[in-house]
Structures are given as structure tokens and as C-alpha cells.
Amino acid sequence: MSILLRQATGRTMSVISYAALLVFLPLFIFIVGQTVTLLTRATGMPANILVDAGTRLEAIDTDFLHAFAQGGEESNDMLASVVGDVRALKPRVIRLDHLYDHYNVVGRDGGNLTFDWSKLDTAVNTIISTGAKPVFALSYMPGVIAVDGSIINPPNDWNEWALVVQRTIEHYSGRGSKNLSGIYYEVWNEPDLAQFGSWKMGGDKNYLTLYRYAAIGAANAQNVNAFFLGGPATTGLYKNWILGLVNSGSRVDFFSWHSYLSNPKQFATDQKNIISWLLPHPTYTLLPKLITEFGFTGNKSTGYGGMYGAAHAAAVIRQLISGGPTYLFTFQLKDGPNQSDGSGWGLISHDDNGLKKKPRYHVTSFVDTMVGTRLLLTGEGSWVTGFSTIRDDVVRIFLVNFDANGSHTEQVPVKITNLPPGTYQLRTRLLAGRDTTTTHAVEVGELATDILMPAQSIAILELTKQATP
Amino acid sequence: MKRVGLILVSLLLFAALPATIFLVMRNQEIRNKAAPATTLSLNPATVSKAVGEDFTLEVKMNTAANQIVAVELNLTFDPTKLQAEWIHNGTMFPNILSSGTVGNGTLSMAVGATNTTTPITGTGTVATIKFKALAATASPVSVRFSQDTFVGALGEGNVNALTSTTPATITIGSGGSTITPTVTTTAGVTPTTTITGTPSITPTDTPSGTGGGLDEDSDNEATSGASVKILTPDEDESVTTLPKVVGTAAPGSTVTIVIHSAQEITATVVADANGNWAYVLEEALASGPHTINVAAQNPTSGETTTASLSFVVASGSENGSSGEAIPVSGAVENTLLLLSVGILFILIGAVVPALHKR
Numbered sequence: 169m170s171i172l173l174r175q176a177t178g179r180t181m182s183v184i185s186y187a188a189l190l191v192f193l194p195l196f197i198f199i200v201g202q203t204v205t206l207l208t209r210a211t212g213m214p215a216n217i218l219v220d221a222g223t224r225l226e227a228i229d230t231d232f233l234h235a236f237a238q239g240g241e242e243s244n245d246m247l248a249s250v251v252g253d254v255r256a257l258k259p260r261v262i263r264l265d266h267l268y269d270h271y272n273v274v275g276r277d278g279g280n281l282t283f284d285w286s287k288l289d290t291a292v293n294t295i296i297s298t299g300a301k302p303v304f305a306l307s308y309m310p311g312v313i314a315v316d317g318s319i320i321n322p323p324n325d326w327n328e329w330a331l332v333v334q335r336t337i338e339h340y341s342g343r344g345s346k347n348l349s350g351i352y353y354e355v356w357n358e359p360d361l362a363q364f365g366s367w368k369m370g371g372d373k374n375y376l377t378l379y380r381y382a383a384i385g386a387a388n389a390q391n392v393n394a395f396f397l398g399g400p401a402t403t404g405l406y407k408n409w410i411l412g413l414v415n416s417g418s419r420v421d422f423f424s425w426h427s428y429l430s431n432p433k434q435f436a437t438d439q440k441n442i443i444s445w446l447l448p449h450p451t452y453t454l455l456p457k458l459i460t461e462f463g464f465t466g467n468k469s470t471g472y473g474g475m476y477g478a479a480h481a482a483a484v485i486r487q488l489i490s491g492g493p494t495y496l497f498t499f500q501l502k503d504g505p506n507q508s509d510g511s512g513w514g515l516i517s518h519d520d521n522g523l524k525k526k527p528r529y530h531v532t533s534f535v536d537t538m539v540g541t542r543l544l545l546t547g548e549g550s551w552v553t554g555f556s557t558i559r560d561d562v563v564r565i566f567l568v569n570f571d572a573n574g575s576h577t578e579q580v581p582v583k584i585t586n587l588p589p590g591t592y593q594l595r596t597r598l599l600a601g602r603d604t605t606t607t608h609a610v611e612v613g614e615l616a617t618d619i620l621m622p623a624q625s626i627a628i629l630e631l632t633k634q635a636t637p
Numbered sequence: 638m639k640r641v642g643l644i645l646v647s648l649l650l651f652a653a654l655p656a657t658i659f660l661v662m663r664n665q666e667i668r669n670k671a672a673p674a675t676t677l678s679l680n681p682a683t684v685s686k687a688v689g690e691d692f693t694l695e696v697k698m699n700t701a702a703n704q705i706v707a708v709e710l711n712l713t714f715d716p717t718k719l720q721a722e723w724i725h726n727g728t729m730f731p732n733i734l735s736s737g738t739v740g741n742g743t744l745s746m747a748v749g750a751t752n753t754t755t756p757i758t759g760t761g762t763v764a765t766i767k768f769k770a771l772a773a774t775a776s777p778v779s780v781r782f783s784q785d786t787f788v789g790a791l792g793e794g795n796v797n798a799l800t801s802t803t804p805a806t807i808t809i810g811s812g813g814s815t816i817t818p819t820v821t822t823t824a825g826v827t828p829t830t831t832i833t834g835t836p837s838i839t840p841t842d843t844p845s846g847t848g849g850g851l852d853e854d855s856d857n858e859a860t861s862g863a864s865v866k867i868l869t870p871d872e873d874e875s876v877t878t879l880p881k882v883v884g885t886a887a888p889g890s891t892v893t894i895v896i897h898s899a900q901e902i903t904a905t906v907v908a909d910a911n912g913n914w915a916y917v918l919e920e921a922l923a924s925g926p927h928t929i930n931v932a933a934q935n936p937t938s939g940e941t942t943t944a945s946l947s948f949v950v951a952s953g954s955e956n957g958s959s960g961e962a963i964p965v966s967g968a969v970e971n972t973l974l975l976l977s978v979g980i981l982f983i984l985i986g987a988v989v990p991a992l993h994k995r
Contacts, residue, residue, distance in 0.1 A: 225725055226733060440735040443709060443747040447787045448795035450706040454732070454749050491736035491747070546722060 212550030215580050219556045221563055222586030223544035228489060228557050230536050234259050235495035236300075237461050239513070240266030241504025245291045247298070250502055250516050250523060254298040257515075257532055262295045263460055263497055265305035265357040267336070269319045274310035274332055281313070281328060283335050292340070301348060303460070303497075304340065305357040305401060306333055306382060308364065320365035322373060326381045333385030341392040349393035354424050354460060355382045360402045360409070369412040375400060376416045383418040398422035401460055404429075405438045407445055414449050422456040422494070428466035430572045432483035432553075435462075439491055456494035463499055463513060464572070473510025478527035478599065479624035483570035485535055486553045490542065498528070527600055534599050537628055538566050551576045552621055563587075565629040569621035576623050583616045584631060591634040599626040607634075647987065675703045675788050677710075677763070678803035679780060683930050683943040685808040686770040691722070694780060694805050696764040698729060703790040703798045704756035707734060707749035708763055711783035716742035718778045718809055720769045727762030737764070743783075756791055770809040776893045776903065777806040777932050777943075806895055806930035808943065865892060865933035870948040878921035880948065885912045886933035895930045896922070908933065 236259050238246055243266065247254055254262075268274055271288035274281055295302045308319035313328040315321040323329040337353060340346045359367035359375045367375040379399055386397045398421050400409045405425045413420050423442065427435055439457075446453040464471060464480040471477050481498065488496060503512030508521045515529040540559030548554060554567040569578055587610050595605045596619060608615050619627060680695045696710060708730065714721065721744050724737035730748035737746035746764055750757050768780070781804035790798035865886040870876050886892055886908040894916050896902040908914040930945040 436736060436738070440738070440745065440747065443707065443734045444785075444787070447707055447709055447747075447789040448797075450789035450791055450793070451753055453707040453734070453789055454751075454753055489736075491733040544723060544725075 212576075214578055215549030215552035215554075215567075216547040217545065217552075217554060217565065217567070217580060217582040218547045219563065219565055219582070219584045220544040220546075220586055221558065221584055224558065225542040225544060226490060227540075228542045228555070229539055230532070231260060232488070232492055232495050233485060233498075233532050233535060234300075235261045235263070235303075235458075235497040236501045236515075237263040237265075237303075237497040237499045238501045239499065239504070240270050243270035245294050246502055247291070247294045249519050251294060251297055253516055253523070253525065253529075254300075254501055257298075257529070258536075259298055259300035261303045261352070261495055261497075262298065262300040262501070263303040263305060263354070264291060264295065265307050267304060267307060268310040268332065269308050273336075274312055276312045281331060281335075283339070285339055289346075292346075301351060302340070303352040303354065303458075304336065305354045305460070306336065307357040320363075322378070326377065329378070330381040330385035330388065333382045334388045335385075337386055337389040337392055337395060341389070341395045343391050343393060347393065350395065351393075352396045352398065352422060352458065353382075353386070354401050354422075354458075355379045355397070355399040357401050358403045358426060359400060360406070369408055375409070376412060376418070379413065380416065380418045386419060396421035396456065398424055398455075398458070401425065403466070405442060407441070410442060410445055411449075414446070414452050420452065420455065422458055423452075424458040424460045426461040426466075426499075427459050428461070428463050430464045430480070432480065432487050432570060435459075435484050436487040436491075439488065439493065458495045458497065459493050460495075460497045461499035462496060468507070468511040468513065470509060470511045472513055472528065473526055475527050475600065475624040478531050479568055479570040479626055480572075481528050481531045482535065482566075482568040482599075482626045483553060485531070486555055486566065486568055489538075489555050498532075530599060531626070534626065534628065535566065537630075538564055540564065549578070549580075552578050552580050561633060563631040565631075567619065567621060567627045567629070569623060569625050571623050574623070578621050579618055580621050581616070581618045582629065583614060585614050587613050587615055587631075588633065589613065590636065593632045593634060595630040595632070597628050597630070601625065601627075653983075674701045674800040675699065675705065675790065675798045676701070676801050676803070677708075677782055677786065677788070677799060679805035681805065682803060682945045683777075683806045683808075683932070685810065685932075685943060687811055688770050688773055688809060690770050692768055692770070692807075694766045694768065695727065695762050696766065697760065698757075698763045698788075699760045700758050700790075700798075702758075703788075703793065704758055705750065705788055705790050705798065706753055706756050707747060707789045709735075709747045709785070709787045710745060710764055711786045712744040712766070712780060713783055714742055714744070714768075714780040714807075715778045718770070718772050718774055719780070719807065720771050722767040722769055724764055724766045727764050729757060729759075729761030729763050753791065768807075770807070772809065773811055774807070774809045776905070777808045777895060777930065779804045779806050779895065781805075803947070806932070806943070806945070808932050865890065865931050865944050867929060867931060867944050867946055870946070872946045872948070875949045878923075879918045880922070881915060881917045882929060882931075883913075883915045884931065884944070886914060887935040887937070888912045889936040890914075890933040891936070892931055892933045895932075 234257065236257065267288060271291065273283060273285060273288055275284065276282065292302050309321055309323055309329070310332060311317045311319055313323040313325065313332070315324055338345060340348050341351050356364070356367070356375070356378060358364045359378070365373060367373045367378060369375060383397060397419055400413055401424045402409050403426050405427065410423055413423070427438060429435065442457060443453065462484065464477065498515065500513045502516045503514035503518040503521065505518050505520050507518060512518065515526055517524040517526065538555070538557050540557035543556040543558055543563065545554060545556040545565070551571050552567055552569045554565060556563065556565045558564070563584060565582060567580065569576065589610055592608045592610055592615060593605055594608055594615070594617060595603070597603045615631065619629065621627060676699045678697045680697050684692050686692050698708070721739045724739065724744050724746050726733050726746065726748045730750065732749040732751050734747040734749045737744070744766060748763060782802040786799060786802065787797050788799040865884060867882065867884045869883045870880055882894060884892070888908055888910050890908040892906050892908060892914050894904045894906065896918070902918065902920065904916050906914045906916050929948070930943065932943045
């Protein structure tokens with residue numbers, strides 16, 4: 169080494185130094201990043217839950233959760249075999265995509281387009297039989313009108329795309345047809361994704377053109393009930409897409425996007441962001457906002473088959489329980505075939521895997537218990553979050569311990585203040601876990617307890633005052 | 638003869654140019670005066686608490702003539718002195734658009750009307766915030782609205798309908814507590830009353846009547862002779878850009894003056910042997926409404942008393958004149974556009990005849 173140092177010129181040494189810097193700098197940054205990540209995980213804030221039973225806030229309802237999406241892993245009536253299980257979820261809306269490539273709707277006879285709704289109607293009738301209204305993702309381009317016959321291409325004639333949309337709306341919202349009211353029509357599905365066309369906000373494959381002709385079709389629809397037309401149904405919430413739609417001049421009745429985010433708090437940030445973007449456009453600020461697909465990853469993952477997926481969903485619901493979207497669509501209701509490893513997005517496994525309900529299936533009804541008037545809850549932590557409500561004098565506390573990266577278990581102190589004196593029963597239920605009831609005497613208006621929250625667990629504490637003998 | 642006519646036309650055009658500019662400016666000014674001015678304020682405007690005590694601030698809105706659809710509140714405070722415990726929507730806006738978040742020295746929340754067909758008008762409470770006093774303050778700290786607080790109103794396009802905000806001034810000590818709630822009447826009077834002793838705050842909704850029973854003569858009336866008072870300017874007085882602030886306090890008191898403008902101005906003066914104090918601003922204030930908060934610490938008893946009032950810096954008062962305040966909203970783009978079009982027409986008017994003559 170010393171020989172090298174003696175023989176090397178200053179210039180050579182400089183070159184070597186720069187080369188070393190170039191090699192080691194990324195490595196150094198990577199190591200620092202990893203260290204920071206580990207430290208951050210280790211130094212998160214534990215929860216110390218404090219509920220003020222005397223501070224009542226807004227009404228909490230869970231209607232927005234009763235929204236589900238079904239993908240197109242099979243080009244048939246996928247929900248037919250799970251109608252009972254889906255109905256038990258009390259769905260308000262169920263979203264369907266692949267309308268024009270899975271259900272043979274659009275054909276051509278000479279120079280005219282023909283429409284055959286029979287196959288799509290079967291799937292829609294199944295949705296309606298669960299008690300839900302269908303939400304239509306107007307996708308993808310019918311092969312008979314698409315450039316090169318590709319379902320992700322623009323049409324050869326934009327007026328034919330407008331006609332397809334017009335006829336779809338007339339068929340389902342038409343007073344002389346299916347006569348459905350308040351139906352959401354969403355223009356396309358994940359247009360920004362290469363798999364679905366890689367549409368842009370400009371250029372040859374301009375989503376705004378796709379949307380504009382859909383709006384023209386909507387405007388041409390005759391004798392129809394009130395309906396909603398919106399988009400852009402992108403893979404995430406993107407400002408340029410939202411404002412592009414706002415500034416397009418086309419009819420917009422709602423905004424939609426997908427959220428596959430492992431950090432539940434990002435869902436709340438998204439809500440804040442879209443409101444900020446829309447505030448300078450007051451006529452758009454209050455329009456419905458639909459997260460038409462959500463999950464912790466857009467890829468298939470065995471996490472969807474266990475408590476990880478359930479805890480993530482519960483943590484997201486906590487973030488959106490106040491100031492959330494009009495609908496939060498769980499993706500999806502049922503797995504596609506060949507996913508026996510539990511990696512499918514479904515709440516229910518496929519027919520070929522026994523139609524088993526996964527933990528995520530039970531989250532909606534569990535959270536429904538929380539309907540009531542919100543109580544002030546403070547002391548949420550980095551992993552354990554929650555909210556509290558009161559209904560019929562029963563105080564409920566919803567807690568979820570979601571650790572996106574590991575297996576964090578926490579003993580969570582819980583204190584409820586401003587309680588009338590008396591004897592209370594405290595029921596502690598964990599989703600897919602223990603269910604215990606204890607009795608407590610409250611003399612000075614406070615009840616303190618704690619609860620062990622294993623990683624990826626969801627709990628409801630229910631405090632009921634016993635009748636005075 | 639033609640030449641004389643051309644000269645006359647040119648003179649006429651040159652005479653018309655300043656006249657056009659004058660008229661356009663007048664129109665712009667009239668438009669600005671007519672522009673509805675939505676305001677946000679924190680109530681009470683001045684709070685004195687001891688370390689460890691809680692208090693509540695209400696975010697009040699006066700929509701003026703605007704029809705409000707949604708509000709994004711962003712507030713800042715000193716996290717070493719104050720801890721925000723929660724923020725929640727008030728009765729004025731039933732629709733929570735994004736839930737309240739508490740950060741390190743920041744608060745945010747977005748609320749809205751139920752729909753655009755029933756926009757919000759009038760006065761009321763947008764949100765309520767609960768704080769805990771963490772540490773004693775050498776001089777008052779403020780809770781204030783960030784620049785990115787936005788009020789969206791129908792018919793206002795993408796313009797922020799918010800024209801002014803009034804922060805709250807918090808003094809944290811180890812002794813007793815005083816609270817100074819501010820009540821704004823529709824007549825624009827903002828009297829203040831100092832309450833001593835009880836640390837709890839009972840926020841009062843802004844009355845929609847003509848004074849709400851408050852005696853306007855009680856402005857800045859203190860409960861004891863040693864309490865700080867602001868003598869000038871008067872409440873809601875229109876003043877020049879360099880107003881002189883004059884008041885009284887217990888002799889030898891250290892008086893902290895905070896003027897809430899585009900940039901907060903803080904100054905400290907000492908009351909003389911007769912209890913008189915005065916402060917002349919060194920930097921010009923912008924046109925529009927402003928708030929003064931003063932806090933004086935009695936050198937003998939250690940008691941801190943506070944007072945506050947609002948005043949207005951009149952538009953065009955740079956030369957010392959005093960006139961009606963003009964809201965600061967409005968844009969010069971229209972004026973520039975009209976001027977450009979006017980100049981274009983003048984040029985065409987001058988060039989076309991000349992070309993025609995050739």
C-alpha cells in the first residue's frame with residue numbers, strides 16, 4: 169500500500185478517491201437508512217389511551233365501509249357462489265370492472281354497434297341480490313371499436329366510445345330498463361397502469377379525451393334516473409389527475425382513486441391532500457370521493473390471508489372514521505382461482521379453495537359495533553390506534569395494533585374518565601381471539617385497565633353500567 | 638387640414654389614456670371595497686394560564702357576504718410552550734372533510750358545508766381547540782393561522798375568500814390565570830373584558846345582534862387600577878401605517894406589545910412613574926385590519942394583566958390621510974388586461990390611419 173501511495177501521482181489518487189466515494193457513498197446512505205429504520209421501529213410511541221366519556225363529538229356511522237370491489241380474475245359471475253356470505257356483509261355498493269371485455273356486451277353488425285347485456289346482467293343481478301347497488305367501472309375498450317382491437321387502446325371513432333357509455337347508462341339507469349337510481353359510473357380502471365393502457369393526462373392516449381367522450385355519452389343518455397359520472401380511478405391519488413379532471417370542463421360528479429398503501433396514516437393524508445387541492449375549486453370540494461380499491465399492497469400477498477390484512481384494514485378504518493371518503497371499497501370480495509396459498513386479495517377464498525372466510529372478512533361487522541356518537545380519545549401510539557363511541561349509554565373503545573414491519577406486541581393502558589359512579593361490566597373482545605368480561609366499581613368517575621394487544625390484533629372494549637339494584 | 642385632424646385625434650387619444658387609467662383604477666377600488674371579507678379569529682384573543690392548566694380556543698368565522706363551502710384550517714403554535722390536545726369541528730360546519738390532526742406545533746382540519754346548495758353564511762364557531770400550558774413564557778406566545786389557511790366560497794373562483802385572521806396571545810406563568818374573551822358585534826365593536834381567578838373558559842358564541850348587551854364604553858376597561866389599558870388607537874379606528882400605541886399600566890410595568898400583521902411585530906416598553914407608556918411603530922403596517930395584544934407585568938405584585946383591540950390601517954394612508962379601509966382582496970390582472978387592450982386600440986387607431994394615408 170505504501171509503495172502504491174509513493175508511486176501514485178496526486179491526480180491518480182484523486183481519481184481513486186472519487187471512485188471510492190462513488191462506490192461507498194450509496195453503501196453508506198443505505199446503511200444509514202437501514203439504521204434509521206431500525207431505530208425508528210424500536211423507538212415508536214406506545215399508546216396510552218384516555219377516553220373522556222364526557223366529551224361527545226360527531227356521529228359515527230360505518231356506511232362508508234360497506235363497499236366492496238370485485239376484480240376480473242374470471243370472466244363470469246364470480247359472486248354467484250358467495251351471495252349469502254356477501255349479503256351478510258350488508259354491502260351498499262359493489263364495484264365491477266372489465267364490463268366490456270369479460271361480458272361480451274358490444275358487437276358490430278355492419279356499420280352499427282350492437283349491445284347484448286345478458287351476461288353482464290347476470291353478474292349485476294347477483295350484486296343486486298346481495299342488497300347492494302352496482303358501481304360500474306367503464307372498462308375496457310370494446311375490441312370491436314378499439315384501435316387494433318386492443319382493449320387498452322383508444323377507439324377508432326371516439327363517438328362510438330361515447331355511444332357505448334350512453335347505452336350502458338341507459339340500460340342500468342334508464343327508467344324503461346333496469347331503472348336503478350344513484351348509480352356511480354367510473355371512467356376506466358387504473359388508467360395510469362401499463363396493464364390497463366398507460367393513459368396520460370395528454371398526448372395520444374389522453375385520459376381526458378377518454379373521459380370527455382364518456383361525459384358526452386352520459387349527456388346523451390335519455391330517460392334516465394339520477395346517476396354519478398366520475399374518475400379518474402388511478403392507482404393512487406395523484407394531484408395532476410384530479411385537477412386535470414377539474415379543469416377539463418367535463419361533467420364530474422365524483423372523484424375516485426385506489427390506495428394500496430402499507431401505512432394507514434397515509435390514507436388520512438390523502439384525504440387532507442385532496443381537500444386542499446379542491447378548495448380553490450369550491451364547486452368540486454364537496455363532491456363524493458370514492459377509494460374504489462384499497463389494500464396494503466397491490467400485489468398478491470399471503471398477508472391478505474391472515475390477521476395482517478385484517479389489522480391493516482382496521483387501522484385504515486380508524487384513520488378514515490372521521491373525515492373519510494364517501495365509500496372505501498375493500499378489494500376484493502372473492503379470490504380468483506389457484507390461490508390456495510392464501511395470497512389472493514379476496515375476503516373469501518375461491519371455490520377451488522373451499523370458499524373460506526379470511527380474517528379480513530370479519531372486520532366490517534366488527535367495526536359496525538362502534539356506530540354511535542364519538543367520544544374524545546387521546547393517547548394513540550405509533551402502532552396502537554383507536555377511537556371511541558357511546559351508544560345507549562354503552563361506551564365502546566376500538567383498538568387496533570398494526571405493525572407494518574414486524575411483530576410488535578403492546579400492553580396498552582386504557583383509562584376512561586367522566587363516568588357516572590356505579591358498577592360497570594367491561595367486555596373485552598379481540599377479533600378472532602379472547603372474549604372476557606370483568607366487573608369494576610367506579611367511584612370517582614374513572615376506570616383504568618389495560619389490554620394486551622398482540623401484533624396485528626383488533627379489539628373492542630365495551631363498558632356497560634349495571635342497573636342499580 | 639387632414640394633418641390638423643390627425644393631431645387633434647392624437648391629442649384626444651393621449652388625453653383619453655390617463656382618463657382610462659383613472660377610471661379603471663376607480664373601478665378596481667370600488668370592486669375591492671365591495672369584495673366580501675371573510676375573517677377568522679381565535680377566541681378568546683388573550684389567555685393567561687399557569688403551567689399545567691388546560692384551556693380552549695374557539696375558531697370563529699365571520700363570512701361577511703361570502704357563501705362558504707369549505708375551510709381548511711392550519712394553525713401554528715410554540716410546541717415548547719403549548720401542547721395541543723385536540724381540534725374538533727364547531728357547530729357552524731357540520732361536515733368534517735379531513736379529520737383534525739395535531740403535529741409538533743401545528744394543527745390542521747378541514748370542514749365544509751353539507752353540500753354546495755346550502756353554503757355557510759353568518760358568524761359562528763368553525764372549530765374548537767384544546768391546549769395545555771407546558772412552560773412559562775418570558776413574553777406572550779401566539780397561536781396563529783398559517784398562510785395556507787384557505788376558505789373556499791361560491792362565486793369567488795379560486796381566490797381565497799379569507800381576508801384577515803386574528804391570532805390568540807397566550808401568557809403562561811406560575812401564578813393565577815386571567816382570560817380575556819373577545820366578543821365581536823355586528824357593529825364591528827370588539828370590546829374586551831378581563832376575568833381573573835377562575836382558570837376555566839366558557840367560550841361565547843358571537844352574537845348576531847347589535848352589541849349583545851355589551852357596553853361599548855367598557856372597551857379595555859380593566860378590573861383594577863393597575864391593569865394595562867390601551868388608550869390609542871381606539872377600537873376599530875382607522876389609522877395611518879405608522880400608528881402610535883399609547884396606554885397605561887402600573888408604574889414600572891414591563892409592557893409587551895404584540896401587533897398581529899402580515900408579520901407579527903413584538904415590542905417591549907416600560908411604563909413610566911405615572912404609569913404611561915407609548916410605542917411608535919418603526920415599520921409601516923399593511924392596509925387592512927390588525928390586532929394589538931398587550932400584556933403588562935406589575936413589578937410589585939408580579940400580576941400580569943392583558944388587553945387587546947383591533948384597528949384598521951386605511952388604504953392609501955401612506956401619505957398620512959385617513960379613510961375607509963379597503964379589503965385587500967382583488968387582483969391587478971384585470972387592470973393590466975384592460976390597459977393592454979386600451980393601448981392596443983390606441984396603437985391601432987394611430988397606425989391604421991397613418992398606413993391609410995400612405
